[in-house]
Amino acid sequence: MDKNRERMLVKGNEAIAIGALDAGVECYFAYPITPQSDIPEYLSRELVKLGGEFVQAESELASINMVLGAAACGKRAMTSSSSPGISLKQEGISYMAGSELPAVIVNITRGGPGLGGIQPSQGDYFQATRGGGHGDYRTMVLAPSTCQECYDLTIEAFDLAFKYRNPVLILGDAILGQMKEPITRWKQRTIDPNEANEWKLTGKKGREQRILKSLFLGDGEMEEHNMKLWKKYKSMEQDLKWEEFSVEDAEVVAVAFGSIGRIAKSSARKLREMGYKVGVFRPITLFPFPYEPLRKLAMSGKRFITIENNTGQMVEDVKLALCGVTDTEFFANMPGKVSTPEDFIEPIKKMF
Amino acid sequence: MYQDVIIAGFGGQGVMLIGNVLAYAAMEQGLNVTYMPVYGVEMRGGTANCTVVISDEEIGSPIIYHPKTLIIMNQPSLEKFQPRLVEKGLLIVNSSIVDESLVDKEKYYALAIPVNKIADELGDIRMANMVALGVWVGATKAVELDMVMKSMEKHMSSLKKQVVENNKKALLEGYKIGSGE
Numbered sequence: 001m002d003k004n005r006e007r008m009l010v011k012g013n014e015a016i017a018i019g020a021l022d023a024g025v026e027c028y029f030a031y032p033i034t035p036q037s038d039i040p041e042y043l044s045r046e047l048v049k050l051g052g053e054f055v056q057a058e059s060e061l062a063s064i065n066m067v068l069g070a071a072a073c074g075k076r077a078m079t080s081s082s083s084p085g086i087s088l089k090q091e092g093i094s095y096m097a098g099s100e101l102p103a104v105i106v107n108i109t110r111g112g113p114g115l116g117g118i119q120p121s122q123g124d125y126f127q128a129t130r131g132g133g134h135g136d137y138r139t140m141v142l143a144p145s146t147c148q149e150c151y152d153l154t155i156e157a158f159d160l161a162f163k164y165r166n167p168v169l170i171l172g173d174a175i176l177g178q179m180k181e182p183i184t185r186w187k188q189r190t191i192d193p194n195e196a197n198e199w200k201l202t203g204k205k206g207r208e209q210r211i212l213k214s215l216f217l218g219d220g221e222m223e224e225h226n227m228k229l230w231k232k233y234k235s236m237e238q239d240l241k242w243e244e245f246s247v248e249d250a251e252v253v254a255v256a257f258g259s260i261g262r263i264a265k266s267s268a269r270k271l272r273e274m275g276y277k278v279g280v281f282r283p284i285t286l287f288p289f290p291y292e293p294l295r296k297l298a299m300s301g302k303r304f305i306t307i308e309n310n311t312g313q314m315v316e317d318v319k320l321a322l323c324g325v326t327d328t329e330f331f332a333n334m335p336g337k338v339s340t341p342e343d344f345i346e347p348i349k350k351m352f
Numbered sequence: 353m354y355q356d357v358i359i360a361g362f363g364g365q366g367v368m369l370i371g372n373v374l375a376y377a378a379m380e381q382g383l384n385v386t387y388m389p390v391y392g393v394e395m396r397g398g399t400a401n402c403t404v405v406i407s408d409e410e411i412g413s414p415i416i417y418h419p420k421t422l423i424i425m426n427q428p429s430l431e432k433f434q435p436r437l438v439e440k441g442l443l444i445v446n447s448s449i450v451d452e453s454l455v456d457k458e459k460y461y462a463l464a465i466p467v468n469k470i471a472d473e474l475g476d477i478r479m480a481n482m483v484a485l486g487v488w489v490g491a492t493k494a495v496e497l498d499m500v501m502k503s504m505e506k507h508m509s510s511l512k513k514q515v516v517e518n519n520k521k522a523l524l525e526g527y528k529i530g531s532g533e
Contacts, residue, residue, distance in 0.1 A: 007379055009375055009376050009385075009387070046495050175388070175414070175415065178388070178389060179386055179388045179389075179414045180372070180375060180387040180389065181386050181387070181411075181414070184381040259514065262411075262413060262414075263412060263413040265410075265413070266412030266413035267412075268412075269412060286519065339415065340415050340416065341412065341413045341415075341416075341417070342417040343417075
């Protein structure tokens with residue numbers, strides 16, 4: 001990190017909002033919900049100052065459709081919510097994936113199912129990585145674990161959304177949203193008015209008509225469309241991201257994402273002090289999932305334990321990665337329980 | 353260098369404020385730091401706590417089950433957190449309102465300080481949190497007093513100058529006690 005740049009002490013939620021500003025977000029539409037309301041709070045103040053549009057919509061459904069509309073006009077648009085609110089947005093997300101529209105959607109999760117509670121949970125992994133709404137689609141999913149990553153990955157999310165013309169999801173949780181940590185801003189806000197010139201809707205005068213839609217009724221049209229989307233999702237693998245922490249000489253590798261990933265690092269450090277060689281593999285892109293990097297680790301004979309703040313979701317991807325080489329143990333920290341490094345020590349120790 | 357602390361008390365005693373002041377000071381000193389407020393449905397008069405972790409290395413967990421140090425501002429917080437403190441850990445207790453006989457002075461490095469009384473004598477009982485923070489800074493030397501002073505000024509910039517000055521005095525008073533001066 002560049003020590004000369006000024007650091008600011010902010011919540012993870014605020015870091016996301018600041019990242020969005022620096023990424024050049026022009027439109028933010030959302031409906032408030034705990035534990036992410038610091039995002040709209042911050043943007044209601046700061047985005048407006050910079051000439052952007054901030055609308056607290058009448059509902060989640062309205063807000064995601066406003067995002068869809070703004071995206072169709074080539075704007076950098078964003079919404080944020082928490083688990084039940086994200087469920088309400090799924091129709092719009094599916095339509096955006098179908099219409100190939102870019103946007104950043106932030107889910108600072110809470111416990112479920114239903115209204116659940118406001119305590120931390122990673123229960124939305126399946127929803128996030130398997131599309132979430134109806135239809136055979138995927139959104140790219142980025143899972144930060146520090147406030148700096150909240151800032152960095154939000155900037156990256158916008159670039160990826162436009163690169164692939166696809167919604168990009170940021171998946172955090174209550175721990176990450178509410179904790180404060182220093183961040184360094186490294187990007188000056190710029191808006192490229194030409195980045196969507198190829199496809200955005202501007203009125204057809206003087207050019208061919210453009211139609212952005214997710215309805216394909218013609219013979220073979222939908223098949224062709226799905227094939228195109230599938231190839232696009234496959235191509236996202238060029239932007240895989242993950243972190244390896246002390247894995248080189250590790251005998252056991254804990255696989256964990258987001259806030260649980262960083263908590264597992266503390267467990268690994270403590271275990272190393274006790275003489276157990278433990279490392280952490282932390283996927284940062286959850287879709288696409290870093291199957292190959294994980295498989296490579298498995299080839300060198302390491303043993304694995306997947307740790308999640310749910311009853312077992314990412315573990316299925318870990319199993320797919322390890323398939324035919326080895327298997328993974330699983331430790332579930334129930335949604336609603338705030339995890340500490342001590343919670344993971346016994347389950348990891350058992351593997352020695 | 354690594355240090356962590358759980359600061360706990362009644363809502364309204366300013367435990368979140370001193371957590372923020374401490375975290376900001378650590379950042380300004382060039383260290384890594386995390387600040388984690390309790391997360392839940394809190395109300396005035398209920399208990400409130402926050403965790404601050406300071407290190408010159410990358411910080412893993414912002415949540416700590418067995419803290420190295422504690423600042424305990426009320427009785428329920430002593431009952432909840434004392435058993436979780438690491439052995440020989442620093443235990444700062446507001447003995448103005450906490451029953452000192454319940455403090456395990458054998459197991460922990462305990463400083464029972466009547467921070468309410470000290471703050472009251474300095475002019476305002478509401479500065480008890482700053483006295484307690486001063487004691488912690490004096491005892492741990494995890495951050496420089498000067499940085500904490502500056503951080504406090506920043507967090508209290510909306511208040512009258514005299515209020516800030518009084519809080520500085522409270523912090524300094526605590527610092528002297530914590531450093532054993």
